[in-house]
Structure formats: C-alpha cells, structure tokens
Amino acid sequence: MKRSNSEKLYEKALNYFPGGVNSPVRAFKAVEGAPLFIKKGKGPYIWDEDENQFIDFCCSFGPHILGHNYPDVHQNIVDNLANGTSFGAPTRLENDLAEIIISRNPYIDKIRFVSSGTEAVMSGIRLARGYTGRNKILKFEGCYHGHVDSLLVNAGSGLVTTGLSSSAGVPENVVADTIVIPLNDVEALETAFATYAHELACVIIEPIPANNGLLLQERSFLLKLREICTAHNVLLFFDEVISGFRVAFSGAAEYYDIAPDIVSYGKIIGGGLPVGAYGAKNHIMKSVSPDGPVYQAGTLSGNPVAMSAGIAQLTVCSRPGFYEDQEQRTQTMVNSINSHAKEKGYNFALVTIGSIFWIAFSDKTTIRSASQIDTDMTPFKKLHKALLERNVYVGPSGYEVGFISYVHTKEILENAAQQFKNALDEVFG
Ligand SMILES: *Cc1c(COP(=O)(O)O)cnc(C)c1O
Numbered sequence: 001m002k003r004s005n006s007e008k009l010y011e012k013a014l015n016y017f018p019g020g021v022n023s024p025v026r027a028f029k030a031v032e033g034a035p036l037f038i039k040k041g042k043g044p045y046i047w048d049e050d051e052n053q054f055i056d057f058c059c060s061f062g063p064h065i066l067g068h069n070y071p072d073v074h075q076n077i078v079d080n081l082a083n084g085t086s087f088g089a090p091t092r093l094e095n096d097l098a099e100i101i102i103s104r105n106p107y108i109d110k111i112r113f114v115s116s117g118t119e120a121v122m123s124g125i126r127l128a129r130g131y132t133g134r135n136k137i138l139k140f141e142g143c144y145h146g147h148v149d150s151l152l153v154n155a156g157s158g159l160v161t162t163g164l165s166s167s168a169g170v171p172e173n174v175v176a177d178t179i180v181i182p183l184n185d186v187e188a189l190e191t192a193f194a195t196y197a198h199e200l201a202c203v204i205i206e207p208i209p210a211n212n213g214l215l216l217q218e219r220s221f222l223l224k225l226r227e228i229c230t231a232h233n234v235l236l237f238f239d240e241v242i243s244g245f246r247v248a249f250s251g252a253a254e255y256y257d258i259a260p261d262i263v264s265y266g267k268i269i270g271g272g273l274p275v276g277a278y279g280a281k282n283h284i285m286k287s288v289s290p291d292g293p294v295y296q297a298g299t300l301s302g303n304p305v306a307m308s309a310g311i312a313q314l315t316v317c318s319r320p321g322f323y324e325d326q327e328q329r330t331q332t333m334v335n336s337i338n339s340h341a342k343e344k345g346y347n348f349a350l351v352t353i354g355s356i357f358w359i360a361f362s363d364k365t366t367i368r369s370a371s372q373i374d375t376d377m378t379p380f381k382k383l384h385k386a387l388l389e390r391n392v393y394v395g396p397s398g399y400e401v402g403f404i405s406y407v408h409t410k411e412i413l414e415n416a417a418q419q420f421k422n423a424l425d426e427v428f429g
Helices: 004-016 071-081 092-102 117-132 186-199 219-231 251-256 304-317 322-344 378-389 410-428
Strands: 038-042 045-048 053-056 110-114 136-140 178-181 200-205 235-239 262-265 276-280 349-353 356-360
Touching (some): 053 410, 071 304, 092 304, 117 200, 178 186, 186 200, 186 219, 200 219, 304 322, 322 349, 378 410
Parallel strands (some): 136 178, 235 262
16 A cells, blocks of 8 residues: 655654644554545545545544535535634524524533533533532543643552553642542442542543543443432533444434533534533532633534534434434444454454444453453554455544544445455464
8 A cells, every 4th residue: 555645744744743643542653654645535534645445443543424525514614614704702502502502402401512522521520620619530540631731640559549641741639639539330339439528529420431442331330420420419420422323313322321510522413523522510610700700611612514514414313213313323334343353253342332343352352441351452453454445444543443434334334344355364374
C-alpha cells in the first residue's frame, strides 16, 4: 500500500505539532508506520492522501453515526452557514436542538451546550460540587472523562484510593479530592461510601465504559450505584459522551433504564462539529449561571453551524427503529467474525454493545474491569496493519473501540467481516 504522501505530510506536521498531531491517539504510536492523513470521507468510507480507500470503523472516534458527509447533515450545515457562524447572542437553532433532545429524554429538564466532551464533564463536575456543597468525587479505574484535571488520575494500590495524578501538570492537590475504585466491584463501592459518603458530591461513571476497551458493566452494578447514591444524597453522574445517542437515543440511561442525576453528552450530539452538553433536572440546573451561583460560559457555545449539524443528525437518530437496526447489523458482523475465530481456536473475540465493538485478544467473553485487560498489544499491532492492507480502518490503539454507522450496510459489513477473517488468519497463521 502506498503511504508516501501521508509520510511526507507527517514529516511536515512534526514541525508544527507535538508528535505531529492535535490529539495524541492519532499519532499511530501503538501501531506501525506514520499516521494516515485523511483527505475525505463519504458514507462508510474514507480516503487518505495516497488515494487509498478504507471502510471506516473509527468514524472520528464516534461522532459520525450517520457516516461521513450524510446528505441531511451536509445540507443543514450549508444552509445555515449562509447566515453567519456565530453571534454571541441566542439563536433559534439552539432551541431546536434542545427540543429534539429534551422532548425525548426523561432524565433532564434543562441542558447547557458547550464545545467538547471535556468541557461538558468539567462543567458537570463543577455543578455537582456547587449544588451539593461537597468537594469529593468518586470515579472508576478504566473510565475516561476527557482531559479534565481532577479526573486525570490513576488508582493507587488498594481497593479504594485517592487518585494519583496521571499527567504531568496536574498537581496532586488537584486530584486529592478524587477517589478511585475498580469497575463492577460492589465491595469497593460499599467501602468507598462507608468512608467518604458524606463528603461526596458525585459518582461519575461511563455507564458503558468504552475508552479503555469496552468494559461492559452488569446492570445490577449500575443499579447498586443508583441506590447507594440515592441513599446518601450523592449525585450520580453518567458521562454519556460516547454512549449518548449511540446505544439508544437517551444513551445508556435509556438502554439500562437507570436514571442519572447529571449527564454529559458529546461526540454524536454535534453531527461531526464540536458540541458537548450537560443536563439535569430543574432543581439541579437552576444552580447554573445566570440562574444560580455555578459559573460556566462559552464564546462559541451553541454556535449555529454546529447546532445545525446536530439537529440534522439527531433528527435521523430519533426515527423509530434506528437503534434496533444499528444493533442488528453490528451483531451480524460481530457474530460472523467471532464464529470464525472460535472455529479456528484463535485467542480473540469482538466484544459488542449497540453499534460499538472492541477488538479483544482474549478468550474471556466478558471483561468488566481495567485490570482484566491483557496489556500485550503486539497482536493488535499486527491486526491493525493486516486490516489497513485490506482497506479496513480501525482506530490506531487496542484500547479504542470501533463504531458502525447507519450507512455501513449489510453488504459492506459482510465484506468487512471477510477482511477481518482474512486478517485474523494472517495474524494467527
Ligand atoms: C470522548 C470522551 C470525552 C471527551 O470528549 P472530547 O470531546 O474529546 O473532549 C469525555 N468522556 C467520554 C466518555 C468520552 O468518550
């Protein structure tokens, strides 16, 4: 496969950006070669600067649930672009996107649009602290919540620990109020609450942890979380930046039928443009400025071009049967690949929920916590290369999940499954 144009662009980018990229996972550090520079996307396909065409399962790490350049999204952006891009004043489009969301979402009365998932989580944490008057927050090892200072933590050694900063530049005192426990562990949860309940503002979780593999939680664990939070007046914060509008319109909360107190959204909500959001019931949201004392603002928040992309995308997502159809097509592909791996006795399985899949080099069928992940990523590296050579693009890290869009048709997914099988035969052969 010709990669020389991407290689040249990467050489140049190294002069401009740390590691040649504007977000670290794009750098291909965990796989072979220079990152592919992408020239365009249409439907389920992307093309790189060397004119190679790929079936895209990265989908910009989640936002493109309708594939690239979906006609309605494209058209709504273009139509609204003609009126200007930002005014620092409210627009009708903010109302329209909020109505599409809130009218179908029983968990939130009000929403605030921001410009990224990180910003949504950061603001939601501030709201939880401002509303409860408490400072501590509890998070789970293996959940990612954007590059929010207080959430860039690793667990220490022990079942329940205060976090250790996982990034240079995040002082220990900034994470001193962050408690970290393992996922899907009732004992650790109860221990943490026994010690810290009266100081906790919120428990934050990705209800479908999908940024460090796909660590599916038992519903009973999420229910336990809901109960223990309610019992101690601690807010339950679902970070649905990746699961929102992905597994169901109202995200994992709807999928599992468990109501959070605060929710953050991102990725799909902006139709491929930078939008994040956080929401809650009225009694909580009335703490947000200008109604209340929790300050939060944004020059480009709710900007009309991004709103128009979100409106068009979520309108399609809200059609009856949309998510059932997504899940069914995904299941068919995953089952086909997994049967092949099983028949051949490969130490491999795709883990899946909704239209998300994760490439796990493991014979365990369920992996529920970070410590259960096999950290040897050599087989992933080989598979990534074998897939690229077969014109299938997945994110360049074994900890990232893949996404299937509305325009990844049955036929395209059958082809992709065949390529996966051939790639696996090469890796394990
Ligand atoms: C992607 C993601 C974020 C961060 O969103 P950005 O838009 O990249 O800032 C936060 N939380 C979760 C669960 C995510 O998947």
